[in-house]
Amino acid sequence: MSWAIEVQNLNVWYGDKHIIKNVSFRVPKNVIFAIMGPSGCGKSTLLRAMNRLLDLNPHARVEGQVKINGVNIYGDNVDVTWVRRQFGMVFQIPNPFPHLSIYENVALGPKLNGLVKDKSQLDELVKQALQKAYLWDEVKNDLRKPASMLSGGQQQRLCIARALALKPRIILMDEPTANLDPVASSKIEELLLELKEDYTIIIVTHNPQQAARVSDYVAFLYMGELIEIGETSTVFTRPSNILTEKYVLGRMG
Amino acid sequence: MRLNKRKIIDRLMLGIISVLAIASAIPIFAIIVNVYSEGARYVSLNFLIDLPPPPVGGGGGGIGPALVGTLVLVALALAIGGSIGFFTGLYLSEFSHTRLAQYTQMFLQVMVEFPTIIVGLFAYMILVAPLKRFNALAGAIALSIVIIPYIALNVREAYKSIPYTLKEAAFSLGVSAPIAYLRILLSAARRGVLTALLIGLAKAAGETAPLLLTILGTTFTYFGGLDQPINAIPLLIYNFALSPYEKWHQVAWGAAAVLLTIILAIFIVSRLMVKEVKI
Amino acid sequence: MDSEKIFLLFLIVFVSTSLLIMAGIVTSLIINSYQIFLRDGLSFIFKNVWNPVKEDYGILPALLGTLISSAIAISIAMPLAISLAIFSAEIAPTSIRGFINSVSDLMASLPSVIYGLWGLYVLAPILNQYIMTPLYQYLGFIPLFSTKPIPTNLFTAGVLLAIMITPFSSSIIREVYNAIPHHLKEAAYSLGMTRWEVIRTLLGYIKSAILAGAFLALGRAMGETVAVAMVVGNTFTLPRSLFDMGYTISSLIANQFPNAEAYSYMMPALYGGALVLFMVGLIINLAGLYWIRRVMTRG
Numbered sequence: 078m079s080w081a082i083e084v085q086n087l088n089v090w091y092g093d094k095h096i097i098k099n100v101s102f103r104v105p106k107n108v109i110f111a112i113m114g115p116s117g118c119g120k121s122t123l124l125r126a127m128n129r130l131l132d133l134n135p136h137a138r139v140e141g142q143v144k145i146n147g148v149n150i151y152g153d154n155v156d157v158t159w160v161r162r163q164f165g166m167v168f169q170i171p172n173p174f175p176h177l178s179i180y181e182n183v184a185l186g187p188k189l190n191g192l193v194k195d196k197s198q199l200d201e202l203v204k205q206a207l208q209k210a211y212l213w214d215e216v217k218n219d220l221r222k223p224a225s226m227l228s229g230g231q232q233q234r235l236c237i238a239r240a241l242a243l244k245p246r247i248i249l250m251d252e253p254t255a256n257l258d259p260v261a262s263s264k265i266e267e268l269l270l271e272l273k274e275d276y277t278i279i280i281v282t283h284n285p286q287q288a289a290r291v292s293d294y295v296a297f298l299y300m301g302e303l304i305e306i307g308e309t310s311t312v313f314t315r316p317s318n319i320l321t322e323k324y325v326l327g328r329m330g
Numbered sequence: 331m332r333l334n335k336r337k338i339i340d341r342l343m344l345g346i347i348s349v350l351a352i353a354s355a356i357p358i359f360a361i362i363v364n365v366y367s368e369g370a371r372y373v374s375l376n377f378l379i380d381l382p383p384p385p386v387g388g389g390g391g392g393i394g395p396a397l398v399g400t401l402v403l404v405a406l407a408l409a410i411g412g413s414i415g416f417f418t419g420l421y422l423s424e425f426s427h428t429r430l431a432q433y434t435q436m437f438l439q440v441m442v443e444f445p446t447i448i449v450g451l452f453a454y455m456i457l458v459a460p461l462k463r464f465n466a467l468a469g470a471i472a473l474s475i476v477i478i479p480y481i482a483l484n485v486r487e488a489y490k491s492i493p494y495t496l497k498e499a500a501f502s503l504g505v506s507a508p509i510a511y512l513r514i515l516l517s518a519a520r521r522g523v524l525t526a527l528l529i530g531l532a533k534a535a536g537e538t539a540p541l542l543l544t545i546l547g548t549t550f551t552y553f554g555g556l557d558q559p560i561n562a563i564p565l566l567i568y569n570f571a572l573s574p575y576e577k578w579h580q581v582a583w584g585a586a587a588v589l590l591t592i593i594l595a596i597f598i599v600s601r602l603m604v605k606e607v608k609i
Numbered sequence: 610m611d612s613e614k615i616f617l618l619f620l621i622v623f624v625s626t627s628l629l630i631m632a633g634i635v636t637s638l639i640i641n642s643y644q645i646f647l648r649d650g651l652s653f654i655f656k657n658v659w660n661p662v663k664e665d666y667g668i669l670p671a672l673l674g675t676l677i678s679s680a681i682a683i684s685i686a687m688p689l690a691i692s693l694a695i696f697s698a699e700i701a702p703t704s705i706r707g708f709i710n711s712v713s714d715l716m717a718s719l720p721s722v723i724y725g726l727w728g729l730y731v732l733a734p735i736l737n738q739y740i741m742t743p744l745y746q747y748l749g750f751i752p753l754f755s756t757k758p759i760p761t762n763l764f765t766a767g768v769l770l771a772i773m774i775t776p777f778s779s780s781i782i783r784e785v786y787n788a789i790p791h792h793l794k795e796a797a798y799s800l801g802m803t804r805w806e807v808i809r810t811l812l813g814y815i816k817s818a819i820l821a822g823a824f825l826a827l828g829r830a831m832g833e834t835v836a837v838a839m840v841v842g843n844t845f846t847l848p849r850s851l852f853d854m855g856y857t858i859s860s861l862i863a864n865q866f867p868n869a870e871a872y873s874y875m876m877p878a879l880y881g882g883a884l885v886l887f888m889v890g891l892i893i894n895l896a897g898l899y900w901i902r903r904v905m906t907r908g
Binding site: 125128130133135136158159160161162163164165166168170172173174175176177185186189190236239240243 | 425427428493495496497498499500501502503504505506509513514517518520
């Protein structure tokens, strides 16, 4: 079976603090894989270790391997920009580029990475991405308007479109609905269920109910350690670890 | 202390503070009024183009060579000082955890308030003495050095104020560092960067001391080449104001009116830009 | 990864250029002045003579002129700067605060040659007529006022410098004042203090910032060249009263430089003066920055 991504013996330190402790797991293709755990357990760090966004933090140190198609992205001679292009990332607070228009936000990635040859191809790419993110109908007449005038939920879908425009293999999501109202949140959750047909989705969430709702597989992270991992239905109904049980029953931060 | 007495003192002190505050603001208005009332009458298109008048007798005259000189020097200073300042500021912002950045920032903060005459002495040594004559390039270099700290520190602020999450978004697109910093994030920081350059522009146009020892202030040629002496508006004002000739005093006031207008224009433009950012 | 390394190197080149320039400046002062220190030692700093023909130079009057004019400037500027800061932060109606701050910033960015021109032809005569001459006439027995005033002298230079450095120190004080935690202000008011008493308390709280602002402003005053050169009189005498004409180190350099190439030791003397000015200014600026950092990290 081929895996979308394999994490092997991953350790991350911020200065002297050991944040991710010897974590290993494998994510199959075309599933929604949730990483859940209480605040501060290292979920966001783990996510950023996967697309090497952690490199931006000068105090972070990474040991271990993360493999895509058998290639260790932390190996020597690996082009970090290639690594990042394999992923699309959506962040906790919607962060479209405020100084760019809706169109430009989606078009920026493909343009700078040379994915298209001319304007009509770019237009088509932007349209497809916005359609896939279920935003096209709402913005198709306002493409030149600044991204900052969209609502929170719309901005987040714009960020999803921005991520999709790069045609990544894997989409990383860092608590994407944490700052959205329930209506906007459920729209995004529905969107995820559709997207997994074409992409592998790794979603970090601090809300176990969300993990139960949307994911096929779930990993429970606690204080930087991988406590339990498995099919969502199994982990939620018959957790094999007392900590997992406490978490899914809502008895833990 | 009885309440009444405290209240009286309160009123008194607030009054004194207000008076002193307003007093400290009077000079700027006085300067603007005086400069324009003394100098505006001499300013005309001819004034901006013509050679300076002879000390006594003769016609109106103007500040043509000085104006050209200022344009040349400022353009050069912005090109040199602006690029060094910009990339230094970018480094200070994005690599602020390194010791190089910390030391450099400290030195730059000292340099900001440096006596600019000392910069002139440095430029004299490295560019005037070897060439054995005063030259425009020395003046341009001196001005560049003066504006580097301003531009670097302001560019640093501009980049530092970009939210970290935008930086993450930019890099998550898989673009290289130069493209992330210079195409995506520069666009996000452009107002701050532009303000930095405007500050540099105003400084380069108005500084005199760096020019005293470097460009000579020749009054009769418009532009003879970078290795030749040149004039500039601030230097002209300085020389003419200190001369014993009434005619030249008038030209100095006129030039001051021109210079003040330039500075005011730059100031207003940069204020308007910053206001937009705040909204 | 390669493009990142190259970009980093590219940036470091520029940063190094900045550092090299600063190092170069200091070096140029040393290598161009060592001749005079070699010949005269530190007495160069304390001699009162400027005789190009005999190649005998000493910068004492200029050094004193720098200190005196800066002292005058600071004593006038600090009350003004504090008042302006408090006025803007506490007293003025909010609608005009932005305007006041803009005016203050404009003053800070005005070219010094314009200050000099105005100082020479407007300020100096006014000071002479309304302040200096009366003081000389009525209080001339006090050593400070014992010279018959001429419009361009140390006093005028000091006042002009005060006008120039007030906005700068004012904005520093204002920033720190506005950064005082709100709950401290509320605590003071809740004790039933009048407005002035609250202000006085808060000013005490930011004493270090005011001190730092004073140091930085002092550094600026000492380094100012052009405006001072236009109003200080440019006479090489040992100042005995505030109304004496004089020199400052920077105006000495500006004034004497055209002559310097004709003599052997004048250039080193001028660079030597610059070195002294640099050292004094450096110490003062570093002291100011140190105090500011202490205030910022404490608050």
